[in-house]
Amino acid sequence: MQDLKELYGEVITEHGKKPRNYRVMEAANRKAEGHNPLCGDHLLLYLDLRDGRINDISFQGDGCRIFKASSSMMTHKLKGLGREEAKELFDEFHQMIVGELDAENTPNKLGHLKAFSGVSNFPVRVKCASLPWRTLEAALEGQDTATSEDLGPPLSAAEPG
């Protein structure tokens, strides 16, 4: 039961039930759609990107609680951050949810996102937590779609050097 309570902890439950930044953004200058065709998780991510900074970010979509909470908390965390900071966060987030980063005992910038550390005990749910971030990655790269089919590390981590 401990694993489950950790997975569906208070913060995830709260954000999953009442997602923040859940709205269409008319003024968005970047927009990307994220979709996991196998389970149906789906979101539209809106970005107002100015001079390499995330001025505003919002989403709409439907899916499981992990996915919704992850979308909500990602948007909450990223507002005001620069493009590179966002990518670094995804790196850390991804490492944490696949069990490669012990977020409690290693320095990191994840903050409240540490609520997702329990996902690493449920490998089939990694895609739920990472889909919004994949979609963010697509939006920052100027692409309009992302799917959770790709299981690899974030693009930035895969780049040499």
Added chain:
Amino acid sequence: MMSATDTAIINERVEGARGFDVERVRADFPVLSQTVNGKPLVYLDNAASAQVPQIVVERGAKYLREEHSNIHRGVHYLSQRATTAFEGAREKVRRFINAREARECIFTRGCTEGVNLVMYAYGRRVVGAGDEVVVSEMEHHSNIVPWQMLCEEKGARLRVIPMNDDGELILDEFDALLGERTRLVCVNHISNALGTINPIKEIVARSHAQGVPVLVDGAQGAPHLPIDVQDLDCDFYIISGHKMFAPTGSGVVYGKAALLEEMSPFHGGGSMIRSVTFEKTTYAGIPEKFEAGTPAIASQIGLGAAIDYLNSLDRAAAHRHEQDLLTYATERLTAIEGVRIIGAAREKASVLSFIIEDIHPHDIGTVLDYEGIAIRAGHHCAQPVMQHFKLPATARASFAFYNTREEVDRLAEAVEKVLEVLG
């Protein structure tokens, strides 16, 4: 007053008298006696894939150990043994579905390949521009997408038999869909998402009255119901082996001989030819015409063994047992506040789709898995069904004859835990 032991003995006798002893049956499936997350496995994902009894495992292993060779080719001893076993499985299939002739039973890898075979070899011949193919609102994607592909290619039109909110087809509207341009009707015997048992004889009779042939997707029919293709009078009946306790990679397309004879081949290659020159190839007769290449021999022999196994059970008693599980599970889950059953057809197989409040089925699935219970969470490859009920997904518990009332209790307790953790 009777002791608990007496009651148990009487219950056992009653079960025995009804010809079905679930504990004895469970012993035939070693996979069931394992623990998941420290709890005994409760396998309720039978509609996705059923478990394989030991006797089928052993038959496949014996083939691989002692009989393996390519079929229909060699004059040597092993090839003859393999061919005999393979063709023996075909005869078992024939008897299982009461086809007139074994050559009406074509081996495929499963239902998806089966529907595609009929689409390519039959559909492409008979469907032209402006023609219509009828499917139902409760089809699995494998009985929608091939027909959509065909309609797109030919400029034909896909028509859909609607269903009501209980998950039953609306036959009055079906009549209105049947017309001069209808070339084929494609419906499932049992809905994998809702459990609805469709009135196939009625659908076939109405279609035939208009001269329209009928394909039945029997993926969920074969594991739950006795199949008599002559009685149903359907033109095609499609079976998936792994849904009926056989290995994956096995399956059958039944087709009436007269239709199969006039159909084009499916895949081109070895085994399906009579003679080949660069000028002209002539094709083998049925069923070989549709069986190019080396098939999944061990799996098809396994399908034959699974049929033997099913025949060794009292299938009527097994069916009653499944129906009892369905009724009991429906009662138990309905009694939990926040649970809603999706699909209330009067004729229903042991498939139970449900939702819990607005909790996403994947989250339900994770909690149930944690409790050792395997269910399916998702759209069940039947997105139009989800659209009908305006749901993204459902949780689905599907029961086989080896499931027990105690497992239904475990399911109900775990559903209460879902509400505790996620409610």
